[in-house]
């Protein structure tokens with residue numbers, strides 16, 4: 075249902091195009107529903123290519139002035155946006171949980187921890203330093219300037235409806251770029267609420283627009299409109315691949331945060347309780363619907379019994395329910411497609427010799443609720459080991475030694491997150507260096523923060539978000555040679 079808010083003005087069904095609020099107004103619209111019970115929350119506009127072009131045109135005009143503002147001025151606007159998000163975090167969490175389903179505490183955690191990207195990049199805006207390089211002869215000087223890439227188009231997913239936006243807008247706006255955002259159709263209300271606060275913070279009209287509508291034509295326009303310099307996308311590898319192909323004609327800059335298939339390895343010298351704790355966080359957070367979720371849990375033979383037993387005890391304590399209810403630790407999955415994929419992975423594993431130790435079926439709560447599941451007897455040939463399940467399914471695979479598990483962990487076209495638990499120092503270094511992943515969590519199940527570079531290798535993507543490196547994707551280098559000295 076429609077969430078109850080302290081500040082009602084944060085809940086709007088209007089898109090934000092070039093500084094104007096645009097409703098469906100009898101035109102085509104998209105229904106936004108609560109995944110808890112399928113009830114209607116709002117109808118948002120299904121905008122066509124005309125509106126996208128209008129937003130892009132405005133972004134191109136606004137970009138010139140935005141980039142001209144001093145870094146300190148841009149920084150102040152971003153900092154105000156950050157402050158407003160923090161002040162309104164409870165309301166934003168209500169909106170997020172209503173359209174996405176995750177427990178309220180997780181929603182607020184997402185909002186606060188990702189708003190930090192606005193704060194961080196507000197600070198980084200002031201440190202976009204250039205270079206002076208010693209010239210090859212005495213009559214020249216060589217300078218390197220860093221300039222904004224220009225108009226950026228962002229496409230974000232439903233699993234972090236709020237956080238994936240501030241992560242992209244922070245570095246883009248700090249660098250002097252402007253942005254047109256297309257949020258996921260399932261979760262546009264969080265994006266609109268962020269736009270309300272952006273406007274309130276003083277982000278100039280045209281600098282940040284939010285468009286809702288059919289994904290493909292909007293994506294197509296982003297890829298082919300000559301005024302768009304860069305596309306930044308978080309979502310599936312399939313869509314990322316399509317965008318990369320489409321963007322090839324215009325040689326557009328790309329940042330892609332795509333799918334993962336994270337290995338989570340528990341060695342026999344690990345602190346098993348800590349490993350179970352980490353596995354719970356990494357696997358079951360957001361009902362398993364994050365791109366850095368542990369997808370394959372590898373446990374060394376000698377500790378497999380103890381680890382699995384302790385994991386089962388924790389899993390049995392997970393409480394399914396409505397995200398807004400106190401005590402809920404797992405909400406519904408986003409939609410029927412997500413449930414179908416989870417079921418497919420369970421059935422495939424069962425048919426190849428896997429065993430269900432907990433869960434394995436839809437919950438009695440109905441809808442898109444699925445019981446948190448633990449399976450054993452899993453092998454590399456099963457779908458659950460090859461594909462991203464994106465659901466609360468923990469498959470346990472046993473292994474003999476380090477060499478074997480590194481080969482199994484790296485046997486994937488993905489390379490986003492990876493995790494392992496071990497105490498032996500030599501092993502920690504060897505494994506951290508050998509894992510083919512953009513991120514390695516050693517004795518921790520949590521990786522993302524604004525200070526560190528988030529991103530993947532292989533088919534998990536291009537570029538990094540967060541950290542001092544995260545702004546580079548929104549900047550171009552310009553070399554200026556000054557002669558005649």
Ligand code: ADP
Pocket residue numbers: 229230231232256257258259289290291292293294308309310311313314316
């Ligand atoms: P998921 O399967 O998790 O929904 P997607 O990659 O399909 O992941 O969706 C992530 C985002 O990409 C969403 O905002 C979605 O609307 C958008 N999207 C999906 N298909 C396309 C496309 N062809 N062009 C542009 N955006 C797309």
